[in-house]
Amino acid sequence: MESEVQKDEGLTIEQYAKAKGELEKTWRGRGIDWFLQDLARWANDMSLTFGITLHTPAGIVSGTVISHETYFKEFANQFAGPWAGESEDLVRKMITSLGEPIPANDKPDSNFQFIHLKEAQFYAPGQNPMPAKGVLWRGKISSVSSFNLGCFSPA
Known part of the structure; x- marks a missing residue:
């Protein structure tokens, strides 16, 4: 085979x-879940968004899967915000370029190594979700030990 x-x-x-x-x-x-890599790939290829809860050595992370392109656009907007004028545009363009779509000829053999979430929250036993509003999050797929569909919500 x-x-x-x-x-x-x-x-x-x-x-x-x-x-x-x-x-x-x-x-x-x-150490790398091929199915989670496929979910990340589908989020990128088809602009899918869906709730997911990831279990990592650092704890539980829950949020909405987004494409790497969307992640870098949103990250660039947040990061460039404090700068004004030309510096803001330069920083935004530089970071946004990191999320350019993967060329079609590179996709068949590409295995996604990162998964991107928006509105991500972190959960620890006996604690409220952190942060309350949620954040952008980028994590290594190889560091995810398990996952389930849907966002976590404490009882």
Whole structure:
């Protein structure tokens, strides 16, 4: 069996899922969840947004998945805010350029290493969510130990 699942437009959904499952078996324990990478890729390719809760060594992070392009645009706007005039525009353009869409010819073999959230909140036992309003968050997929769909809300 090949070590990678090659993108083949002729694959059925069932064949693709079986090939991904076989690939997952060969990579089990290597620390990166291929399905979470696919979710990050779909957020980028299709501009999908959806609630997710991630479990990391630092704790629980919950928010809305966004594309890397959206993340860098929003980050640039927040970061450039304190500067005025030409400096603001320069800083905004510099940061926004980091989130340019991935060229189509680079996508088939690309494995996303980061996932981006907006309105992210952090949860610890017995504590209120931090911060109350939520923030932009960028995390390494390899640092996520588990996840579930939907945003966390304490009882």
